Amino acid sequence: METPTQAPCVRLAALGTDMTTAALLVKPPAGVKLLSAKSDTPSALAVGAITEGAAGGWVRLPVRAAADGRPRVTLRYSDQSVQVINYRTLPPFDEHMDTYGRFQADTAFFTADDPFRRSPSFMPWDRELNTTVLNDPRTFVVGLSDDAGGGANEGFASKMRYRPNQHELEKLDLYINSTLWGKELDGAGVPVSLQDHSSHGVRSSMFWVPLPSTNESGQPGYDYPKEDFTGWIWDRARGDSLGKWDPRGLRGMCATRASAADG
Numbered sequence: 001m002e003t004p005t006q007a008p009c010v011r012l013a014a015l016g017t018d019m020t021t022a023a024l025l026v027k028p029p030a031g032v033k034l035l036s037a038k039s040d041t042p043s044a045l046a047v048g049a050i051t052e053g054a055a056g057g058w059v060r061l062p063v064r065a066a067a068d069g070r071p072r073v074t075l076r077y078s079d080q081s082v083q084v085i086n087y088r089t090l091p092p093f094d095e096h097m098d099t100y101g102r103f104q105a106d107t108a109f110f111t112a113d114d115p116f117r118r119s120p121s122f123m124p125w126d127r128e129l130n131t132t133v134l135n136d137p138r139t140f141v142v143g144l145s146d147d148a149g150g151g152a153n154e155g156f157a158s159k160m161r162y163r164p165n166q167h168e169l170e171k172l173d174l175y176i177n178s179t180l181w182g183k184e185l186d187g188a189g190v191p192v193s194l195q196d197h198s199s200h201g202v203r204s205s206m207f208w209v210p211l212p213s214t215n216e217s218g219q220p221g222y223d224y225p226k227e228d229f230t231g232w233i234w235d236r237a238r239g240d241s242l243g244k245w246d247p248r249g250l251r252g253m254c255a256t257r258a259s260a261a262d263g
Helices: 095-108 145-161 166-180 236-240 248-262
Strands: 012-016 023-026 035-038 043-046 059-065 071-076 081-090
Touching: 012 059, 035 043, 059 081, 095 145, 095 166, 145 166
Parallel strands: 012 081
Antiparallel strands: 023 059, 035 071, 043 059, 071 081
16 A cells, blocks of 8 residues: 655644635645545534535635634545645634733733833733743844734734724723833933834834944843844844834834724
């Protein structure tokens, strides 16, 4: 008997239990037929009958999420090859959004004193350690801007636009008025808001690292761990620059404020 060969694996596809018309579309190689499709957890994901004959040689498989889980669908072909599709099945969208909102507002919302003035805000969260991520070898990840740093705040604002509630809106409002817009300068003339008040540009990162090649001092009150100096690091000038390298930070901040206004 021939040993089955492993075809490329689809890493992950998300599917909510309220998605009733979802389908997996498969296009076998010429001369090869899809023989079977089986879910390893039918209680979380059901797979319907194989439907052939679609234009372009595509095969359609109805899929329906039934419960929260991480099921896998195994496809077997006539040439003995096997392919695996990894799914993440989720609760209904509204329920999923409410869970996300509660977590961000009541668990991940960062309010501790911070030398870089990143508080209050929605910082990245370490699910293994169950704590806020305050430093990273990639400076922009913990600087509240760019895709990585600003994503949590923009995501929460998007949730407020779609499904607002008063408690969570108050947290978003606190972030906008204290950190995103905040105060333009502190007593020493240091910018403490993410968004520049005169140009409305967005700082590239509120977190920064003194470059080893310069004599620049670090942020007062912050003890830099050694890993801060080993990755994709930005110094203060690069962090304070108004996003000239990447307009995504500005788009994200505009979306955050617009969502709050709509809410």
